[in-house]
Amino acid sequence: MFAKKLNIDTSSTKFHTIIIAILCMIIIMFVRFSSLFNVFLxxxxxxxxxxxxxxxxxxxxxxxxxxxxxxxxxxxxxxxxxxxxxxxxxxxxxxxxxxxxxxxxxxxxxxxxxxxxxxxxxxxxxxxxxxxxxxxxxxxxxxxxxxxxxxxxxxxxxxxxxxxxxxxxxxxxxxxxxxxxxxxxxxxxxxxxxxxxxxxxxxxxxxxxxxxxxxxxxxxxxxxxxxxxxxxxxxxxxxxxxxxxxxxxxxxxxxxxxxxxxxxxxxxxxxxxASEMREQLNNHVIRLEDIAKQKTKEMAIANYKLKNMNNKMLKELDAAKQIQMALVPKKYENHLGVKFYSEYIPWGKLSGDSYKYFKIDEKNLGMFLIDVSGHGVSSAMLTIFADRVLTPFDAEGEEDKEFYLNPKEVLKDFYEVFNESDFPEETHMVMLYGVLNIETSEFTYSSAGLNCNPIHIKNDGKIQLLELKDGFPICKLGSIFVPDYHNETIKLGLEDRILFFTDGVIEETNNTNEQYGLSRLKVLIKDKYYLNSKGLLKKICDDLTEFRGEAHMEDDITMYIMDFTKR
Structure with a gap:
């Protein structure tokens, strides 16, 4: 009662220490000044x-x-x-x-x-x-x-x-x-x-x-x-x-x-x-198992559509050439006001390169660029497989849209689906998947081993290579390794452009076995940046043809420009 009136915290360390000190002094004084003091045992x-x-x-x-x-x-x-x-x-x-x-x-x-x-x-x-x-x-x-x-x-x-x-x-x-x-x-x-x-x-x-x-x-x-x-x-x-x-x-x-x-x-x-931490850890393990089961169920639903696409694709291999050419975008396309210009020159009748751009929702565009190992029918079949898996034909639900808006998750899921397929063990591909948000002007992308850095061409003529993390190629190693992919984001200015290309461009060789090279491509872009995207692509193709001379093409040549001009 007195402690409350005096606003004393009776649970405090000071209070307890003072009380003990007082009790000790009372005991000492009692013994000292009482008859007990004179007691000699x-x-x-x-x-x-x-x-x-x-x-x-x-x-x-x-x-x-x-x-x-x-x-x-x-x-x-x-x-x-x-x-x-x-x-x-x-x-x-x-x-x-x-x-x-x-x-x-x-x-x-x-x-x-x-x-x-x-x-x-x-x-x-x-x-x-x-x-x-x-x-x-x-x-x-x-x-x-x-x-x-x-x-x-x-x-x-x-x-x-x-x-x-x-x-x-x-x-x-x-x-x-x-x-x-x-x-x-x-x-x-x-x-x-x-x-x-x-x-x-x-x-x-x-x-x-x-x-x-x-x-x-x-x-x-x-x-x-x-x-x-x-x-x-x-x-x-x-x-x-x-x-x-x-x-x-x-x-x-x-x-x-x-x-x-x-x-x-x-x-x-x-x-x-330590005992409490073990108990917490056990609880976390139980929760993680529940989450894993839930996520597995969700992924099973998401993969169901992809597996159906895969099965349909395998039945249509006999029409590979027609399907592949039908899947290649037109040389000029406009999606949500963003212009795309492309050049696609196969090494043979069928190509191991593939690319596409598509609308995800009213403010996001998706795109990918793929380079499959080898040439011919097997490579062409892989590009068709990739196109069918990566293109959101029926991404109507919010869950589907969110999935395609995250490049690293798309690559990871594609890696898993690829490993579930029956393609030969030696087949593999490198690729880049990106998403452009037309409202924020942000381009988010992730690389799966692509060895050609896209070139950001700014409206003032300055160029910059997009950074590519060391993403793991899409290959048949899923049983022993599951890679982590990483997202990168850049901000585009008005009238900025990005040139995407496969290694067939910079590895083009002439009669002396000299490669065209990235340096030559960058110099050309700096000199001719004032050309519109269609004109710039034509200039690059003409320069490649002149450089190659009488030598034969050794690889597919694929490139496209994403033109973020005023809509």
Whole structure:
């Protein structure tokens, strides 16, 4: 009720930390100022309880060390390796602390309160510094140093420190006097530890990405209790009194909370997330299977028409010549106001080249250019097959129209249909399929291995080759390879033109076996770009004839110009 009136968020990390701090201080004050403060436990009972609490602390310390040390190979986290080695050293020092405690059997040298207190204060300082330095680094900061070097240095440091405390105690400051109790040095160092822990809390809260997460809360609460523990160790008079025992209780609780945070953060959470990801992946697989079934059904319907066309085409092979010539566009055609001019010169009676332009809807024109391997009847049959499959004779539905508006999908589908046919394994073809949107003036196209880049002739005479991605030819390799085709789009200006042609144009040879070449074609276009499309095609044909001379044609010559003039 009071929290609501004061507009306090009772779920926040700050609120929980403050509450724990207040509770700890109440407990400390109660013990300090009550008759319990003057209770001195029986030495043997205290040693039993003290040993139990210290062993619990050591077990937790080594659990933190082993967990983080062993996952270092997978995370290389500098933050975790600092935590691991901090609690490794602290665990060893805590062992030396309770073995050196006054009343325990002699540990190497006579057990005095000074020796046990020295191990205690050094362990606390190292823990505070370890927490501080670990939280300076982000979780993602990695180290390439072998973890064995860290453990080696930590072991050497602990051995040296233990040796100095046990055998050279004269160089160690006095922390406990058997007559007067705690020294000012011990008390000052305890408050320095408290200060380091407060700074660690600030760094943890400041750098935490989720300040109100359960892990952040528990870590700050753990350090708060550790601070309470350090404060109690500035108050005791006798090493066997109740306030001393309370400090050990706080210490064990703090260690357990730190262990819980580091265990969840580095071991439990990753496994939980991995389990969730596996479950999500399984769900995705199930959804993908459903989608695949649906798409397969849709493609089966779409391919049904194509297969019917294919079957009809195979029955009409005996009329190949007549059909092929009937399929070739006229030398001049106009579709939706876009003019097309063409020249088609077969190498023999039948050609292995094919081209076409057609209306898809009221604002889109489709077109393709095909060059089949070889010559003669088999090549001509392939061009008829391609024409029947690629021309949308009955693209009345929106689904059909969308299909023909996507060049790369048309090529992919054509590749699959071709592989389902009974044509010989060695047959193949290269081609280009494009769509012109007359409203946006955008020409989108995709290549299936065409080796002749169409030439974009701008209205100012500048020319530019259209980029062709390395599309895979249409061939009978569908059982081992399914290619990906790519769409390219260019913007046409008013009165721009595009010249499409097969390799028969630039590979035309003369008596000296010299090829006509792309460079010569580009020079001719630059010089004669002012001619209209019909005149430019005639000029190219005349130049080819002059270049060839008395040599015989070696390939089909096919070319057409798409003239995007004002309608």
């Amino acid at each position: 029986d030495q043997q009972l205290f040693l039993v309880l003290h040993t139990i609490f210290e062993i619990l602390s050591v077990l937790v310390s080594f659990s933190i060390f082993l967990a983080l040390y062993n996952i270092y190979d997978f995370t290389n986290s500098i933050r975790n390796v600092i935590f691991a080695n901090t609690f490794y050293i602290v665990g060893l020092l805590d062992i030396m602390h309770f073995l050196s405690y006054n009343g325990m059997p002699m540990f190497l040298t006579e057990n005095l309160s000074q020796k046990a207190t020295a191990f205690w204060i050094f362990a606390r300082i190292i823990m505070a510094l370890g927490l501080l330095f670990a939280n300076i680094f982000e979780k993602e900061t990695i180290s390439k140093i072998n973890k064995r070097y860290f453990i080696l240095l930590s072991t050497i440091f602990t051995i040296v420190l233990g040796y100095l405390v046990i055998y050279n105690s004269s160089i160690i400051p006095t922390f406990f006097d058997e007559k007067t109790g705690l020294t000012s040095t011990k008390i000052v160092l305890e408050y320095i530890v408290v200060l380091l822990l407060v700074v660690s809390m600030y760094l943890i809260y400041k750098t935490s990405k989720e300040k109100n997460s359960i892990l952040t809360k528990h870590m700050l609460i753990a350090i708060t209790i550790a601070i309470a523990s350090e404060i109690t160790f500035t108050m005791y008079i006798n090493v066997h009194d109740s306030i001393n025992l309370l400090g050990h209780v706080f210490k064990v609780i703090s260690y357990f909370l730190i262990f819980r945070v580091l265990f969840i953060e580095n071991i439990k959470d990753p496994y939980r997330k």
